Amino acid sequence: EVQLVESGGGLVQSGGSLRLSCLVPDFTSSQHWMHWVRQSPGKGLVWVSRINRDGSIASYADSVRGRFTTSRDNARTTVYLQMNNLRADDTAVYYCARDVRSNWDFDSWGQGTLVTVSS
Amino acid sequence: SYELTQTPSVSVSPGQTVSITCYGDKLGQKGAAWYQQKPGQSPILVIYQFTERPSGIPERFSGSNSGSTATLTISGTQDMDEADYYCQAWDGTTGVFGTGTKVTVL
Numbered sequence: 001e002v003q004l005v006e007s008g009g010g011l012v013q014s015g016g017s018l019r020l021s022c023l024v025p026d027f028t029s030s031q032h033w034m035h036w037v038r039q040s041p042g043k044g045l046v047w048v049s050r051i052n053r054d055g056s057i058a059s060y061a062d063s064v065r066g067r068f069t070t071s072r073d074n075a076r077t078t079v080y081l082q083m084n085n086l087r088a089d090d091t092a093v094y095y096c097a098r099d100v101r102s103n104w105d106f107d108s109w110g111q112g113t114l115v116t117v118s119s
Numbered sequence: 120s121y122e123l124t125q126t127p128s129v130s131v132s133p134g135q136t137v138s139i140t141c142y143g144d145k146l147g148q149k150g151a152a153w154y155q156q157k158p159g160q161s162p163i164l165v166i167y168q169f170t171e172r173p174s175g176i177p178e179r180f181s182g183s184n185s186g187s188t189a190t191l192t193i194s195g196t197q198d199m200d201e202a203d204y205y206c207q208a209w210d211g212t213t214g215v216f217g218t219g220t221k222v223t224v225l
Contacts, residue, residue, distance in 0.1 A: 050214065
């Protein structure tokens with residue numbers, strides 16, 4: 001287990017953009033799929049996206065497909081979530097998570113970064 | 120889209136056993152993990168692949184699977200186990216979390 005560190009959250013107007021970053025302080029980070037999960041205030045966890053080891057494969061939840069893009073820079077051990085055309089219902093705490101076994105279970109999470117979209 | 124259904128809330132007395140279920144179509148053919156989340160904190164993985172417990176997770180947490188239902192059981196529940204619990208699986212190339220169960224230790 002490692003402690004992931006997200007950053008980049010903040011207040012943005014509807015239709016705007018933000019880029020979240022997730023630093024993985026582990027030299028083996030390039031070996032793992034990485035995921036983004038969000039949680040709206042008072043609500044449950046919602047899976048957002050994932051990216052494979054070398055960044056060549058990504059998949060998205062229906063609610064964000066076409067607006068969000070996940071990428072990674074293994075040299076910087078950092079995963080990104082580019083969020084465009086943001087809507088009020090994108091307001092949430094965004095977590096990055098590590099899939100250490102490549103089996104859709106997440107052993108390490110960040111502390112989360114809050115994204116607030118004002119309408 | 121694929122859905123995982125959990126009972127919204129359960130209560131348990133300290134020292135007793137509580138079970139939380141997660142239903143999904145053909146869930147047994149996929150795999151399921153369970154997470155514990157306390158207020159203001161990030162989720163913690165407590166069970167993966169239906170029955171496996173990560174290192175550092177107390178033995179009182181166990182998991183099982185039967186057909187389309189995954190179950191998380193907490194034996195000898197302690198006050199510190201009061202939290203929200205979420206199951207999680209996948210469908211094709213997308214992940215899915217359950218609706219969550221709030222466990223209250225009375």
